[in-house]
Structures are given as structure tokens and as C-alpha cells.
Amino acid sequence: MIYQSEIELTTNGHRDLQDITKLAEHELAASGLKSGVLHLFNIGSTASLGTIEFEPGLKRDLPELLDRLIPPSPQYGHEQAWHDGNGHSHLQATWLGPSLSVSFADGKLVLGTWQQIFHLECDIKPRHRRIVVTAIGER
Amino acid sequence: MIYQSEIELTTNGHRDLQDITKLAEHELAASGLKSGVLHLFNIGSTASLGTIEFEPGLKRDLPELLDRLIPPSPQYGHEQAWHDGNGHSHLQATWLGPSLSVSFADGKLVLGTWQQIFHLECDIKPRHRRIVVTAIGER
Amino acid sequence: MIYQSEIELTTNGHRDLQDITKLAEHELAASGLKSGVLHLFNIGSTASLGTIEFEPGLKRDLPELLDRLIPPSPQYGHEQAWHDGNGHSHLQATWLGPSLSVSFADGKLVLGTWQQIFHLECDIKPRHRRIVVTAIGER
Numbered sequence: 305m306i307y308q309s310e311i312e313l314t315t316n317g318h319r320d321l322q323d324i325t326k327l328a329e330h331e332l333a334a335s336g337l338k339s340g341v342l343h344l345f346n347i348g349s350t351a352s353l354g355t356i357e358f359e360p361g362l363k364r365d366l367p368e369l370l371d372r373l374i375p376p377s378p379q380y381g382h383e384q385a386w387h388d389g390n391g392h393s394h395l396q397a398t399w400l401g402p403s404l405s406v407s408f409a410d411g412k413l414v415l416g417t418w419q420q421i422f423h424l425e426c427d428i429k430p431r432h433r434r435i436v437v438t439a440i441g442e443r
Numbered sequence: 444m445i446y447q448s449e450i451e452l453t454t455n456g457h458r459d460l461q462d463i464t465k466l467a468e469h470e471l472a473a474s475g476l477k478s479g480v481l482h483l484f485n486i487g488s489t490a491s492l493g494t495i496e497f498e499p500g501l502k503r504d505l506p507e508l509l510d511r512l513i514p515p516s517p518q519y520g521h522e523q524a525w526h527d528g529n530g531h532s533h534l535q536a537t538w539l540g541p542s543l544s545v546s547f548a549d550g551k552l553v554l555g556t557w558q559q560i561f562h563l564e565c566d567i568k569p570r571h572r573r574i575v576v577t578a579i580g581e582r
Numbered sequence: 583m584i585y586q587s588e589i590e591l592t593t594n595g596h597r598d599l600q601d602i603t604k605l606a607e608h609e610l611a612a613s614g615l616k617s618g619v620l621h622l623f624n625i626g627s628t629a630s631l632g633t634i635e636f637e638p639g640l641k642r643d644l645p646e647l648l649d650r651l652i653p654p655s656p657q658y659g660h661e662q663a664w665h666d667g668n669g670h671s672h673l674q675a676t677w678l679g680p681s682l683s684v685s686f687a688d689g690k691l692v693l694g695t696w697q698q699i700f701h702l703e704c705d706i707k708p709r710h711r712r713i714v715v716t717a718i719g720e721r
Binding site: 305306308343345347348349373374380381382383384385386391394395398399401402403405436438440 | 478479480493494495496498499500501502503504505508512538539540543544545546548553554555557558579580581
């Protein structure tokens, strides 16, 4: 069986990492499904989803790491064509990926104690985000 | 319900980034499914799938970024064992990942306006590629 | 239909890359399903799953690459808060991702000849790991 809905988020722009675990759990509960996989997909090419221990240290470290390895730069082809200052945003989001799928059993996400679901805004300005949630499973 | 098929691609070798969104949409339409998740998997260890704003700037930027962070090198253990010149191809493809899953609703992929599905050839020579497409969903 | 089970692993700590393809194939066979997607999810925030040509060269190269780009460092916010020496472990695992999904057809995983499923321990000490396996498919 399939249950599908959306999570909506407002972000503060580049480096805004949010814990969306409770929002995902809420959608899973609404699905009424007991075992399967919960799939989340960020609509748009400049934000990403994943899992992390959501604590203040890593909340700073992950965006810093991305900016160190994939920094803003006027040298990107994307910048030279569009001059919108977010070439690094696209590359960071593409590399981390737009989707995440998490197993669930007994109606609960099977996450570690220190493992949360994050949404990372990579774009350079605040955005309104839509995340499609699809639960695939059995009652 | 499950619908499964394959997309076949011919690539030009290293850095060949192709937009396969229309091919994926075609398979989704053939499935007859309306809501669910479309899963794509590249068979083989030296190519990858993901999403990106498919425009000429980023088409150049993503492969350049991969070659900057994970460059060709004779120092890789893979090179020292096999001498086939594609150690970086394996590492790039492993890091980006072989699969992608995208939500669909009302029979359409739920992608952003500037979000396309790409296949990236990481190997150093032209390849024939097979991508397994599995639609999981409801009519 | 959904089939769900777990794989258990003991790891040797940082850089321990294990080939879990046979374990995944075993679970797929137990499911009795013929076509669909096999989803694997590592419980916990300091290990990862993916695909790679599992040979001794790349078995060394992938962890080395991760340590080069995302090295241990006392500068991470995670270290300054927790002093447990595994900030890089979290960041490596988050970037590579906790899950993998592989297509199957005719009751077999559709992998390339040189494409295996790996589990990578990113934490700095030996760990006991649980990987949730969910087969989604048809008989």
C-alpha cells in the first residue's frame, strides 16, 4: 500500500539545517502502515535530505564541510551563465542528494538513538520547501 | 504494484552527463501507475545517477568538481593492482551512488522546474549502460 | 508485498569495509519475491552503505579518500562539544548516506559483475551493527 503527502518548510537560506524527524514520523503515523520504507524527496535542485546526529556541533560542521569542499566561486560555469551566486548550492545539493528512504517497523521509523532526519538548505536565500513523503508498506 | 523495465544509454566516456528525465517519464507512463516512487539503478560500478538543474554550466561544473576532489591518480590501490586508469571513476561513482528514487503523483514525476534526472558516466571510455527502472505504486 | 528482516554485523572500527552482498541476497531469497527493490538501512549515524567493486585496492582507497576529504580534526563543533574523537565519522557517514536500494528481477539482485554491496564502518571503534532489509516487490 502507498500513502503520499507533503511536508512544507520555511528555511533561512544557506546552511540552514533542520531536524524534520518528527514531521516524518507524523506522516508515517497518518499512513497507518506498520512495516515498510518511508521515502522523502525534496522538490527543487538546491536543498538536500539525509540523516545525522542532530546536535549543535554537527549542525555547524556539515554545512561548513560542504562550503570547504564545494565553496562559492565565480568560476563555476553556472555562475558565468546565470550570475545568481548559487552555483555551489546546486553542486552541494546534487552531491548530497534530494531524497532519503528510512525503514519502518511496528509503525515506527527504525532510526538509531542519535540518528535524525535533516533537511539542509543549500540555496543562498530563504526558501519555501516542499518535501514529498511516500510511505510504502503493509498494515 | 510493481512495474519494471530498463533504460539503455550509450555514453561518450568520462564526464558525459546526460539528462534522462524524459526516458524516466516514459517508463513511468508505461507503468500506468499514478502515485508512488520511481526507482532507478545503474548496473555497474563506474557510473552514477542523481538530480541537477540540467544546464550547460552545471553540466560542466559537476564533473569538474568530481575530478577536483577525486582526481585521477596512479596512487590509488585500484591502479596499483589493475593499471586500468579508472580508480577515480570507481570512487566518484561510489560516492555519488548508483541509484535514485523520485516520487510521482497523478502519474507525473514530482520534480522541481529546474530539477532533472542525470546519468553521469565516470568511466574513462565510452560505455553501453543499462539502468533498471522500477515503479512502485498504485493506479 | 513487503518482507522485512535484519542483517547483523560486527565491525573492526574505522575504515572497516565489508562486502555484504551475499547477506543481502540471502534475505532476498528468504522474501520469496521475484521483482522489485531491496532497501537496506544502517541503524546509527556513523556507518554507511553503498556499492563498489569489492577488491583490495578500492577497499583501501575508499576509506583513504574519505579521510583525506573529511579528516579527523579537533576543530569540528562535534569534537568541541563531545570530545569523543569521531566528528569525522559522523560527517563521512552522513555524506555517504545510511541507505541503499538495489533493483531485483527474477529473484536476483541486478548488480554488475564487479558491483558489490558494502557496509563501511566510519566510527573509531569496533561496533555491532544492525541493517534493516526491506524487500518491496511481487512474487
